[in-house]
Amino acid sequence: MMPFFKGLNKYLKDNEYGKAEAAQLRLALEEVSGRDLNWFFDQWYFNNGHPKLTTISDYSATTKKVKVIVRQDASKLFEFPFAIDIVENGKTTRQQVWVPKQAETIFEFTANQKPDVVIPNADQVLLCDLDDKKSVDEFIAQYKAGKGNYTTRLLAVEAMANAQATNPKAAEALIEALNDSFDGIRIDAIHKIDAKSKPMMDKAVNKLKQLATNDPKTLVQAAALSSLNEANIYDATIFEKASKSPSFSVQGAALTGILQNNPAKINELTTISDDVVKGSPDLAMALVPTWMKNNQLDKAELISESAAMYEFVKFQDPEKGKIAEQAFNWIMTNDTPEATAAVAKTYSRYYTYLKEQNPMAGTAIKQMATKALQLKTEAGKTIKSARFSKQIEQLTDAINKMK
Secondary structure, eight states: OHHHHHHHHHHHHHTTTSSSOOHHHHHHHHHHSSSSHHHHHIISSSOOOOOOEEEEEEEETTEEEEEEEEEETTTOOOOEEEEEEEEEETTTEEEEEEESSSSEEEEEESSOOOOOOEEEEOOOOOOOEEEOOOOHHHHHHHHHHHOHHHHHHHHHHHHHTTTTTTHHHHHHHHHHGGSSHHHHHHHHHHHHOOOOOOOHHHHHHEEEEHHHHHHHSHHHHHHHHHHHTTTOOOOOHHHHHTTOOOOOOHHHHHHHHHHHHGGGGGGGGGGGOHHHTTOOHHHHHHHHHHHHHHOOGGGGGHHHHHTTTTTHHHHHOHHHHHHHHHHHHHHHTSSOOHHHHHHHHHHHHHHHHHHHHOHHHHHHHHHHHHHHHHHHHHHTTOOOOOHHHHHHHHHHHHHHOOO
């Protein structure tokens, strides 16, 4: 990285107080690095897109060679440096290669035996879509070999999670990832464990309880509690203790579990901080029926995003979706300025993103926004005020921006 920063410093000094274009940056970087960088700027600066790759590896015991095949989507070819790790008996050898602009490139490397795993894009610096064709056992080996690289381990955890229902080794390795030294991996492993699978939870429950109680990271504790909630596994001692945590996320997950297993406790939870509820959509969902029963409109904003997207909540969980739709109707038929503004912003934000990525989802958002406006307009016939008219305007503006 040093040549880059030296080149950037040269570019800034050479063009100080003046005008400059990308060409001047390229020239500065070339002078410092001694390399021709036309290919880089043409490909990554002046053009668009990114490589779409498939990688396959094979080992020949006869030639003692590892063959690594890199295939590109032929519709748009790129050239780039590429790091490949060959892991043999737990020892990693990094191979730096150059992938030219062609549909298929084959690399060969010497290995005394079949590698534990071959890891393409091993430094994880290339922006690409990568279909890495290898076995679950190889992904397990990748997790063990990738101790210094978060993304490498994360990709392995994903592969192990996808195979947890059918591959005992994958299931065991996924549970072992709960012990990872990095909290981000621990959280990801928790989320990836199928909480609806009794065999998986039977294996993971003790570790999840341990994480919920003792993990040094509160977000890990909260994730473990949420997983236990999803599996409907309840330990009153653990959850009661967690409900008094200074962490809002831990409190939220613990209180969700308490209410899930003892609904009558809701009468004792009249002083829950709004900050705790904001960090726990599941807790907000559990409290909504009481809010609606007592017409606590000051709480409406706390459930606004789930209410706005109730159709998507229904798809993931019909029971929660039913509550979210009830909250949606409650918000739209009452004078709820903060909640309505939040709903309108939610529609604008998600529609802008999803209209291209998922047109069907974009259409669903527009339909929910239209229904929101209809309900709010109808309610406005009896609730007449400038504040209520503002809510109608906000929803109208959100729909008008959905082009």
